[in-house]
Every structure is written in structure tokens, then in C-alpha cells.
Amino acid sequence: MEISLGAETSALHLRYSLIGFLFQAIDTGHNTFSSLGKASSRAYSSLSRMFAPLTKSRFWRPVQNNFDNYAAVGEAIVNSWINIGRREELASRALARQQAYEGIINDIIDYLADKPEVRDLVQQQSVGLAEEFVEEIRDRSTEFDSLLEERVNRLLGRQKNV
Amino acid sequence: MTAMDGVPPTDQSDLPAGFVSRLEAFIIDLIILVVGSVVAIWLIESIIRFFAIYLLWPNLSSVQFSPFVSLLIIMAYFMYFWALLGYTPGKLLLGLKIVRRDGSKLTLGRSFLRFIGYWVSAVPLFLGFIWIIFDRKRLSWHDRLAGTQVIYDRSKRLRN
Numbered sequence: 348m349e350i351s352l353g354a355e356t357s358a359l360h361l362r363y364s365l366i367g368f369l370f371q372a373i374d375t376g377h378n379t380f381s382s383l384g385k386a387s388s389r390a391y392s393s394l395s396r397m398f399a400p401l402t403k404s405r406f407w408r409p410v411q412n413n414f415d416n417y418a419a420v421g422e423a424i425v426n427s428w429i430n431i432g433r434r435e436e437l438a439s440r441a442l443a444r445q446q447a448y449e450g451i452i453n454d455i456i457d458y459l460a461d462k463p464e465v466r467d468l469v470q471q472q473s474v475g476l477a478e479e480f481v482e483e484i485r486d487r488s489t490e491f492d493s494l495l496e497e498r499v500n501r502l503l504g505r506q507k508n509v
Numbered sequence: 510m511t512a513m514d515g516v517p518p519t520d521q522s523d524l525p526a527g528f529v530s531r532l533e534a535f536i537i538d539l540i541i542l543v544v545g546s547v548v549a550i551w552l553i554e555s556i557i558r559f560f561a562i563y564l565l566w567p568n569l570s571s572v573q574f575s576p577f578v579s580l581l582i583i584m585a586y587f588m589y590f591w592a593l594l595g596y597t598p599g600k601l602l603l604g605l606k607i608v609r610r611d612g613s614k615l616t617l618g619r620s621f622l623r624f625i626g627y628w629v630s631a632v633p634l635f636l637g638f639i640w641i642i643f644d645r646k647r648l649s650w651h652d653r654l655a656g657t658q659v660i661y662d663r664s665k666r667l668r669n
Contacts, residue, residue: 484533485604489661492527499642 523612525647526605526659528639537599542586546579553578584624591620596662606662619655626651 355363401407459465500506553574556562563569590597592615596606607615607623615623630637630650637650652658 481602484602485530488530488533488603489527491529495529495642496527496647503643 523660523663526603526661527647528641530603530605530661531641531649531659532638534597534599534603534605537602538586538597539599541598542579542583545586546575546582549582550575550578587624587627588617588620591615591623592617600659604662605659607657607659610656610658615655615657619657623651623655623657626654629654 395402402411459469557569587597590600591607594601595608595614600606609615609619626637626649630640641647641649646658648658
């Protein structure tokens with residue numbers, strides 16, 4: 348399937364081809380390594396059968412021990428690489444996720460800021476809320492004024508002040 | 510249910526303002542003044558350091574001039590707002606206004622008299638302020654001295 352979106356420059360073509368190559372290289376590499384793995388496994392089993400009289404002999408044992416030691420060291424190194432890779436991948440994913448979130452949030456803010464209706468609505472809501480708050484304080488204070496004087500008047504046995 | 514639920518909301522436009530509203534307005538003004546004084550003193554001290562004025566007067570420090578600066582700021586704040594606008598920021602927030610008894614605006618001289626009246630009200634344990642609760646016209650001592658009154662200014666109100 349070929350996708351075409353407007354005029355594309357040769358630089359863009361080069362970029363797309365590199366991206367495409369990378370994607371294909373992953374699949375190709377996976378298939379190649381899989382085939383190589385199978386072939387080497389078959390070769391190893393054939394060779395080990397062939398050299399079994401030698402490798403199972405007493406003379407071969409020191410060589411086998413050395414090989415086992417090297418293999419253990421190699422396995423430890425590979426394991427440490429796996430751990431580093433696992434850790435780094437998690438960190439990279441977290442970083443990528445964070446950047447994606449930030450990008451989305453920034454996009455949303457930009458979008459809202461560009462819309463005059465939304466901007467006006469937010470502004471109106473904020474002003475309205477502040478006005479409501481101030482009015483509430485004023486009303487409550489006025490009521491407290493009257494209440495306090497009522498109490499004092501009752502205490503002094505007087506009529507209402509104002 | 511609150512203690513005020515029994516009190517019906519009434520339109521008290523241009524009626525004398527009560528003690529609680531005036532106290533709240535005064536506290537707001539005090540907060541503004543404290544912040545303003547601190548900033549002003551810091552600014553003056555910075556100017557003294559910047560121009561090395563302390564070389565001319567080595568004993569000059571903020572301890573010496575801060576009371577005068579504070580008093581000057583307080584006086585200017587109240588007199589300016591009373592005479593020019595008829596309300597301080599605190600009173601504006603509470604929807605209050607200071608007018609003469611005939612409803613006209615305060616002059617600068619009357620503002621000064623009212624400011625002097627503040628001290629008269631404050632010296633006997635703030636009795637002059639507390640007097641608002643007991644006075645039938647909700648007048649404080651400084652109101653009586655300057656011939657002024659504080660009223661609810663409904664034109665400043667946002668909600669009808």
C-alpha cells in the first residue's frame with residue numbers, strides 16, 4: 348500500500364526510506380537470527396555426536412573444565428547486559444511516556460488558548476467565582492453586623508438601632 | 510443551620526455599616542499596610558546601601574527611620590483613599606464607603622481629622638472603635654470627631 352500526502356521532498360523520501368529500512372531490518376534480522384540459531388543447533392548436535400568419543404574421554408576433561416569456566420563468565424556478562432537493558436528500557440519507556448503526556452498537555456493548553464470562546468469562558472468562570480466569593484463575604488458580614496447589634500440591644504434592653 | 514439563618518437579608522444601601530464589616534475591612538487594610546511598610550523600608554534601606562548614604566550618616570539604620578516611614582505610609586494610605594475615593598481597598602472589598610454626614614465626599618482636611626481621631630479611638634483600649642456596636646447610628650469616636658460615617662455602598666456590589 349502506498350501512502351502519499353502532498354508534495355514530498357527528496358530529503359523526506361530519504362528519511363522515510365531509512366525509517367522503512369529500520370522497520371524491515373528488525374523483521375529480517377529476527378528471521379535471520381532464528382534461522383542461524385536453528386542451523387547452529389543442528390550443527391552442534393551433529394558435531395557433538397561426531398566428537399563424542401573425544402569429548403567424553405579422560406584427556407578432554409581439563410579442556411572441558413576451562414571451557415565451562417569461560418562459559419560461566421560469559422553467561423554472567425550476558426546476564427548483566429540483560430539487566431542493564433531491562434532497566435534502561437523501563438527508564439526509556441517512562442521518559443517517553445512522560446514526554447508524550449507533556450506534549451499532549453501542551454497541545455491541549457495551546458488548543459484552548461487559541462480558542463477565544465474557551466478562553467473567555469475560563470476567564471468568566473474565574474471572575475464569576477471571585478465575585479461570588481466577595482459577595483458572600485459581604486453578605487455574611489452584613490448579617491453578622493445586625494446579629495451582633497441585636498444581641499447587644501437585647502442585653503441592654505434597647506430597641507433596634509438603625 | 511447557622512446562627513444567622515434567622516436574619517433576613519435586607520437591602521441596606523446607604524445605611525451605616527456595622528462593627529463586623531468595618532473590622533474586617535480594617536484588618537484587610539492592616540495586612541496591606543504591613544506588607545507595604547515592609548517593602549517600603551526594604552526599598553529605602555536598599556537605596557541607602559546602593560548610594561552609600563551610610564558613609565555620610567554612619568549611624569543611620571532602618572531601626573531609626575522605620576517608625577517614621579511606617580507612620581507616613583499609614584497616614585498617606587488612609588488620607589489618600591478616604592479623600593480621593595471615599596474607601597480604602599479593605600472597605601472596597603467589603604462594599605463600604607466613608608462619607609460626610611450630608612453624604613458628600615471627604616476633604617483632605619477632614620481625612621486628616623479622621624486619621625487623628627483613629628488615635629483618639631485607639632488609646633482608651635480601642636473603646637472608640639468598639640463604640641460602633643453600642644452607638645445607635647453606628648458611629649465611632651473618630652466618625653463623630655470628623656463628622657463622617659461609614660455606609661454600605663451597594664453600588665459596589667456585584668450581585669443584585
